Amino acid sequence: MSTDNPEESLPKLESNLHEVRYSLPELLEEVQLERATGSFAMEKLSQTEIKKLFSTKRKVRAQKAQS
Numbered sequence: 001m002s003t004d005n006p007e008e009s010l011p012k013l014e015s016n017l018h019e020v021r022y023s024l025p026e027l028l029e030e031v032q033l034e035r036a037t038g039s040f041a042m043e044k045l046s047q048t049e050i051k052k053l054f055s056t057k058r059k060v061r062a063q064k065a066q067s
Helices: 024-036 038-066
Strands: none
Touching: none
């Protein structure tokens, strides 16, 4: 099975992917809106609260280790 064109020996793959183009001003407006809404702010708050939980456990473990 020797062919001069390697593309002919490869199986053809059908793809359901399609290129989508977005307007940059529309994307920036959407990002600005998401940052202003409460859900984005809550996500930031949640990350801060999560860090506080882990730092508290570290402090407790450090105190137990010193005792």
